[in-house]
Amino acid sequence: MAEAKVLSGAGLRGQVAGQTALSTVGQSGAGLTYRGYDVRDLAADAQFEEVAYLLLYGELPTKAQLAAYTEKLSKLRDLPQALKEVLERIPADAHPMDVMRTGCSFLGNIEPESDFSEQHDKTDRLLAAFPAIMCYWYRFSHDGKRINCVTDEACIGGHFLHLLHDKKPSELHVKVMNVSLILYAEHEFNASTFTARVCASTLSDLYSCITAAIGSLRGPLHGGANEAAMEMIERFSSPEEAVEGTLGMLARKDKIMGFGHAIYKDNDPRNEVIKAWSKKLADEVGDTVLFPVSEAIDKTMWEQKKLFPNADFYHASTYHFMGIPTKLFTPIFVCSRLTGWAAHVFEQRANNRIIRPSAEYVGVEQRKFVPIEQR
Numbered sequence: 001m002a003e004a005k006v007l008s009g010a011g012l013r014g015q016v017a018g019q020t021a022l023s024t025v026g027q028s029g030a031g032l033t034y035r036g037y038d039v040r041d042l043a044a045d046a047q048f049e050e051v052a053y054l055l056l057y058g059e060l061p062t063k064a065q066l067a068a069y070t071e072k073l074s075k076l077r078d079l080p081q082a083l084k085e086v087l088e089r090i091p092a093d094a095h096p097m098d099v100m101r102t103g104c105s106f107l108g109n110i111e112p113e114s115d116f117s118e119q120h121d122k123t124d125r126l127l128a129a130f131p132a133i134m135c136y137w138y139r140f141s142h143d144g145k146r147i148n149c150v151t152d153e154a155c156i157g158g159h160f161l162h163l164l165h166d167k168k169p170s171e172l173h174v175k176v177m178n179v180s181l182i183l184y185a186e187h188e189f190n191a192s193t194f195t196a197r198v199c200a201s202t203l204s205d206l207y208s209c210i211t212a213a214i215g216s217l218r219g220p221l222h223g224g225a226n227e228a229a230m231e232m233i234e235r236f237s238s239p240e241e242a243v244e245g246t247l248g249m250l251a252r253k254d255k256i257m258g259f260g261h262a263i264y265k266d267n268d269p270r271n272e273v274i275k276a277w278s279k280k281l282a283d284e285v286g287d288t289v290l291f292p293v294s295e296a297i298d299k300t301m302w303e304q305k306k307l308f309p310n311a312d313f314y315h316a317s318t319y320h321f322m323g324i325p326t327k328l329f330t331p332i333f334v335c336s337r338l339t340g341w342a343a344h345v346f347e348q349r350a351n352n353r354i355i356r357p358s359a360e361y362v363g364v365e366q367r368k369f370v371p372i373e374q375r
């Protein structure tokens with residue numbers, strides 16, 4: 001596939017649908033850049049909040065700006081009582097992406113964006129509140145516990161792990177969450193971001209744009225692939241079984257979740273980063289199955305189909321090794337991608353024309369209406 005891939009055809013593939021100064025995907029040189037910075041450099045040395053600031057405010061922050069920004073976000077973490085009550089009504093077997101969608105939408109009712117001048121503040125509020133929206137619902141519906149939504153964790157990744165596990169996370173886990181949130185933050189005109197931009201182009205409010213984007217990210221062909229990949233890898237108890245199972249899935253023409261990409265031709269630059277952290281965590285927990293199984297699937301997919309793991313594949317084992325329940329994988333993606341979505345909404349608003357493409361009509365020719373009695 002690597003050589004043959006052509007960016008054209010259905011799905012608007014290869015068509016320029018607008019301009020962005022936020023990221024480049026799959027261009028020569030660095031595979032993925034955020035405002036000109038290679039994502040691998042950001043993942044190695046930056047904090048997620050620095051990247052959020054870069055995307056939302058235009059430049060990397062100075063030390064003082066970062067301190068003020070993280071302080072602002074940490075003060076916005078708590079949830080209003082009315083939102084907690086809504087979350088308590090959502091059943092334990094609901095999909096957590098539906099919880100995120102509802103949480104975002106409900107917050108838009110009680111703290112609406114009444115004017116576009118509020119767009120940065122409303123985004124910061126969502127950025128600070130999303131981990132608590134996910135964890136308040138999860139802990140209440142699964143453990144019967146009404147958690148305190150405020151922690152003293154310095155960063156969003158640590159705050160999320162603390163809310164989920166009710167204890168201070170290790171430095172290693174905080175670092176991995178930070179890397180993961182950076183890798184997922186922004187990706188040009190992917191399906192969910194394009195959804196947000198279409199919504200923004202009607203001059204709708206920020207919460208509507210983000211709620212719509214969450215709906216698009218939920219699907220297994222997009223953000224939902226990390227959960228689907230986990231469900232697949234945990235079915236195998238050895239690399240040999242994984243190879244056999246993968247060959248079987250390919251023979252049945254099943255889609256293998258966590259592989260392939262709409263834009264990248266032969267690798268996803270985020271993969272090497274998250275794979276390395278997955279390996280570190282595998283060593284930390286003494287894993288002898290999941291990581292080797294993942295590698296066996298990875299190798300088989302390349303040998304058989306020249307398909308490569310995308311950002312989602314090794315995120316599955318990475319999150320699993322940190323004790324994160326599979327159903328929360330895609331909501332974590334929301335906590336990160338919110339930054340990219342919102343930055344695109346700002347960009348769309350700054351130079352807007354309603355997005356309204358045309359369709360090629362393939363239906364029947366024009367015909368005469370037949371009254372119901374005569375049909």
Ligand SMILES: CC(=O)SCCNC(=O)CCNC(=O)[C@H](O)C(C)(C)COP(=O)(O)OP(=O)(O)OC[C@H]1O[C@@H](n2cnc3c(N)ncnc32)[C@H](O)[C@@H]1OP(=O)(O)O
Nearest residue numbers: 220221222223225254255256257258259260261262310311
């Ligand atoms: C963060 C993210 O959102 S990354 C993407 C996450 N999604 C997934 O991992 C889901 C699995 N992957 C896929 O479904 C696809 O690769 C997508 C949706 C990511 C991209 O779709 P497309 O751009 O249509 O893929 P592409 O044009 O490269 O497909 C080429 C061929 O490879 C096949 N193919 C692509 N990915 C896979 C896969 N994961 N498993 C099996 N076959 C695949 C396609 O079916 C197609 O075959 P065909 O020509 O016989 O129809």
Ligand SMILES: O=C([O-])CC(=O)C(=O)O
Nearest residue numbers: 187189190191262263311
């Ligand atoms: O760009 C895409 O089509 C999907 C993707 O990898 C992302 O949104 O991170």
